[in-house]
Amino acid sequence: MTTIALQGAEFFAYHGFYPEEQKIGCRFLVDITVDFIPRTEPADDELKHTVDYEKVYYMACEEMKHSRKLIETVAQAILDRIKRKYPYVESIRVEIKKLNPPLLGRVAHSAVTVNYNKQ
Template structure:
């Protein structure tokens, strides 16, 4: 099994439960890990035999552009799109972190992590 990963992809987006969050926006970090067994060995040096992390990054970019109330919804949408694009994945982990969330105290980030494994 192999894992491709994106760590700390940073975005400015408009996700949040409160209307002010959806109006003002804030910074987010997204981590994605995708486990899979390669279609073939890599001696042919063909990107079609792996999960292309550039395409995964583009999926995350597109989903971050759609304002949602819950970061859980964002993470789930990313997973759904990766599964649709790469049916051979064995596991996916997506973490979405909201930097400096609007709480009463100083908090570095709030986050959600969703783990996906296909049903057998």
Template sequence: MVEINLNDAEFFAFHGFYPEEQLLGSRFLVDISVGFRPTGNLLADEIGNTVNYEQLYNIACEEMKHTRKLIETVGQSIIDAIKSKFPFVDHVRVCIKKVSPPLKGKVGHSSVTITSFVD
């Protein structure tokens, strides 16, 4: 089993339940973890035998552009796109952190983590 991780990919996006959040935007950090059994020999040193983390970043970047009320929705969209691009994955975990969420007190970030296992 191989696991590819992309950590703290930073985006400025307009997700949020309240209209002000969708107007002002926020910083988000995205972590992606993808587990899979290699389809080829890793010693062949070929990108096609693994999950390309540049493509993971591009998927997250594209999905973060679509304003949503819930970061859960964004997370699931990222997972669905990864599973479509890399059908050989066994599991995908996405964590989206909203930096300094608009609450009454100081909070570093709120987050949602979704894990999807492929049968």
């Protein structure tokens, strides 16, 4: 089993339930972990035989551009794109953290996590 991961990919986006959140925007951190069984031996040294974390990053970029009310929806959209592109993955974990969410007190971040496990 091989794992690729992106940790702390930072985006400025317009996700939020309240209209002002969708106007003002907010900073988000995205963590993505993908487990898969390599299609060839590592000695093959070919990018086309692995999960390309650069492509995974661009999938996250594209989904973060689409304003949504719930970050759960964004996380699921990222996960779904990874599954479609790499059907041989065994598991995917996508966590999105909303930095300084608009709450009454100081909160570093709120977060959601979606998971996929092939069974």
